[in-house]
Amino acid sequence: MALSLDTPVQFLKGVGPRRAQAFERIGxxxxxxxxxxxxxxxxxxTSVTSIAKAAVGNDVTLVGRVVSKAVVPTRSRLRVFRAVIRDSSGVIECAWPGQVYLDxxxxxxxxxxxxxxxxYxxxxxxxxxxxxxxxxxxDEGLADEMSRGVVLPVYPATEGLSHRQIRRLVADHLDQLVxxxxxxxxxxxRDEAGxxxxxxxxxxxxxxxxxxxxESGRRRLAFDELFDLQLVVMRARHLAKTARVGIEFKIKKELTTALKETLPYELTRGQKRAVREITTDMAANQRMHRLLMGDVGTGKTVVALFxxxxxxxxxxxAVFMAPTELLAEQHAATLTGLLAPLGIVPDVLIGRFSAAExxxxxxxxxxxxxxxxxxxHALIQDTTDFSxxxxxxxxxxxxxxxEQRAALIxxxxxxDVLLLTAxxxxxxxxxxxxxxxxxSTLKEKPVSQTAVKTGVRSGRDRDAIYSFVRQQCGLGRQTYVVYPVIEESERVDLKAATTMAGELEVRLSPFSVGLVHGRMxxxxxxxxxxxFRDGTLDVLVATTVIEVGIDIPNATVMIVEHPERFGxxxxxxxxxxxxxxxxEGHCVLLTDDFQAANRLKRFARTYDGFRIAELDLKERGIGELTGVRQSGGFNLRxxxxxTDTDLISMARRAALDILSGDPNLSQDAHIPVRKRIERRYERGMELFRVG
Structure with missing residues (x-):
C-alpha cells in the first residue's frame, strides 16, 4: 500500500494491531x-575488535554469538554470570560478577x-x-552487518517492543518512510543555517x-522544533498586542513624579531602565505584555508600583495579584508605606476575610x-467586578x-499586563x-544590601553551627532550617523536617521552634x-515552601540540610x-556528600542569580528551573x-523575518510550515498564552 505521513503504523508490514498498541505507549x-x-x-x-585480536590489557568492543552461558558460584559466595561468545575468528569468555539477572x-x-x-x-x-x-x-543478516563495521542505532523501547524489533522495522521500511x-x-x-x-x-x-x-540530522530536527516554537510564541505576541487596541496612557508626571520624589531611596540603574521600558509600553496604543525578571531583592515591587x-x-x-495570602499582605504593607505620601491607600482582597469584609x-x-x-485568587472570582x-x-x-491569569486579565x-518573577x-x-x-531584567541590588555569607559545612560542624544559631537568636535575630523531605523514611536516609523540628526544640531551648511543610x-x-514574621518564633524549620516567601528582615541565618538534593x-x-x-546574612550548606562539595563551593562563591541559573541548566536541565513555564504543547525532543545556542538565535531571526512580512503564514511558501505546526503541536496556531 502507498504510505503517507498519517498512515497508521499498524499497517506497516511486521507491525499489526498488537505491536501497534505497544508503539502507542511510546507515542x-x-x-x-x-x-x-x-x-x-x-x-x-566500526571500532569492533575481532575476538582473536582481543589482547589482555586492552579495552575492546566485541560482537559475537552466545554459545554457552552459566551462573557460577565463587568461594566468596559471590555468584558470577558467565557467557562464551564466538565470532568468525574465535571464542572468548565474558564474566559479570554479581549480575545474575543477566541470565x-x-x-x-x-x-x-x-x-x-x-x-587474564x-x-x-x-x-x-x-x-x-x-x-x-x-538474525544472520545483522551479524554480517556488524562484521562489516556499521553504526547501529538503538531506539527507545517499551515492554513488548524491544529496540531490536524497532530497529528491524525501521530498517525494513526506511526508504518508504523517508x-x-x-x-x-x-x-x-535551510541553506543560511547550514x-x-x-x-x-x-x-x-x-x-x-x-x-x-x-548529529547533522539531530541539528536539523532541533532547528525545526525551535523554529516552530518561535513562530508560535511570536504569533501569540502579535495577537496579544493587536487583537484589541490597548490603552494609550498619558505621561502626566503627576503621581509618578511625586512617588519618585518621596521614595526613601534612590532607584538603581536597572530599576530606572525598567520603569522607562514599562512607561513606553503603556504610552503606546498596543497592549503591554511584559515580563519583569529580577533576582531576589532587586526591587521588582517598586518598579511595578510606578x-x-x-x-x-x-x-x-491597577490590580496586583500574589500567589499566597502572606505575600499579598506583605505587598499591601509595602505599597501602603510607599503610597502614603501620595494619599493613596491600596485595597486588599484575600480569601481569609469575612464575607462582610x-x-x-x-x-x-x-x-x-x-x-x-x-x-x-479571590480577585478572579465571578463576584469581583472592576470599574x-x-x-x-x-x-x-x-x-x-x-486560565487563572487570563481570568483576571x-x-x-x-x-496592560506586567508579569513578575524572582x-x-x-x-x-x-x-x-x-x-x-x-x-525587562533587574540585576543590580540596592547599595544597602550586602551579599549573604555562604559556607559549606559537614555534620561534624553541627554543634558549632547550632551554637552560632543560639548566639544569633540571643541577639534577637531569627533562623531558617530547611530540609528536602517531610517525613523520615526507611529508604531515604535524610534528616526530615518533622523529626528535626522536635530535636531542635530540645537543642535550642529556650528559643522557640516552628515547623512548616507542603502537606500542611x-x-x-x-x-x-x-x-515567624511577627517575631514570636525564633527558628523556622521548613521544606522549600519558603523558597519564594515573605520578607523577614530580622532573619539572618539560613541552614540548608542535604543541599546536594537541591538545584x-x-x-x-x-x-x-x-x-x-x-x-549581615549567613547561609550554611550542611552536607556529608563529599562528591557534591565542589559543586556547592562553586555556588557559595557565586551570587549572580543569572549565572547560577545557567549553571543549573547545564547541570540538571530545563525541568529543574523553577519559573520556566510550560510551553503549551511544545516538548523539545x-x-x-x-549547547544549541546558535540554532536558537538562527531560529529566532528566521521566525522574525517570516512573520514581519507574513504574520498569518498565509503565503504559498509558508503554508507548509503552518500546516506542520497545526499537525504536530497540540494547540498549533491556536496556541495563545498570556504570560
Missing part, C-alpha cells in the same frame, strides 16, 4: 511518528555486543561494563554511515473607589495557571519560551509563617530569604538549550 501512532522516533544512542561497530536477559544463540577490559583469568576474559543484545539467533517526508522549511532558511534537507536528515539519524553523522501609579493618574484601576472591598472595586487593589481596570500585575506568575477591556532565567530559555513577551493546610502554614537555582532562592534587613 508512535503514524508513519510520521515513527520517522521522528529517533535513536537515543548509537553503537559504533534471564542473555540467551544462547543471541548476537551480543560487549565493551570492557580484557583480563584461566585464559582471556572480558569484564563488560556495557552489553546489549543485538539480535536473536535467527519518501513520505515533506520538507516545509524554506530552502533559503542544515541538511529533511530526507537526508532522517537518513543520517536512522542509517548513519559513520560515527557522528547522526506602572500602577501611572494607571491611577490616568483614572484607571470581602463584600465591602468588592463594592469599592466595582464603583471605582478602590484604585490600587492587592489580592490573591475601569487598566493594569494587571501578577507576582510569581509561574505559580498561577494560564478578562476583568478589563484590554488592560527566578532569573538564562537568556537562551528566555528567548525560547518567553518570545511572546517583552522582557494552607491556613495552618500561614499561621506559623505569621508567627542551584533553588539554593539561590533559599539564600535570598536572609540578609534582607540591616544585619531534539534541541539542547545548553
Amino acid at each position: 508512535v501512532r503514524t508513519v510520521e511518528d515513527l520517522l521522528y522516533h529517533t535513536p537515543h544512542r548509537y553503537l559504533d561497530a 534471564r536477559v542473555i540467551q544462547q544463540g543471541q548476537l551480543i555486543l560487549v565493551t570492557g577490559p580484557v583480563k 583469568f584461566h585464559g582471556r576474559q572480558v569484564n563488560p561494563r556495557e552489553q546489549i543484545v543485538l539480535a536473536e539467533s535467527d 519518501a513520505c517526508a515533506e520538507d516545509s522549511l524554506p530552502a533559503a532558511i 542544515l541538511r534537507p529533511l530526507k537526508r536528515a532522517f537518513l543520517a539519524l536512522h542509517r548513519p554511515t559513520a560515527p557522528g553523522e547522526s 506602572a500602577m501609579v501611572l494607571a491611577v493618574e490616568n483614572d484607571y484601576q 470581602k463584600k465591602a472591598v468588592r463594592e469599592r472595586i466595582a464603583d471605582g473607589t478602590a484604585r490600587i487593589i492587592v489580592g490573591t 475601569r481596570l487598566g493594569l494587571v500585575v501578577i507576582d510569581e506568575q509561574h505559580r498561577f495557571g494560564v 478578562e476583568k478589563g477591556e484590554a488592560p 527566578t532569573p532565567i538564562p537568556r537562551t530559555l528566555a528567548l525560547t519560551f518567553y518570545g511572546d513577551l517583552d522582557i 493546610k494552607a491556613e495552618e502554614r500561614d499561621a506559623v509563617m505569621r508567627r 542551584l537555582a533553588q539554593l539561590h532562592q533559599l539564600r535570598g530569604r536572609v540578609g534582607r534587613g540591616s544585619e 531534539y534541541a539542547d538549550l545548553t
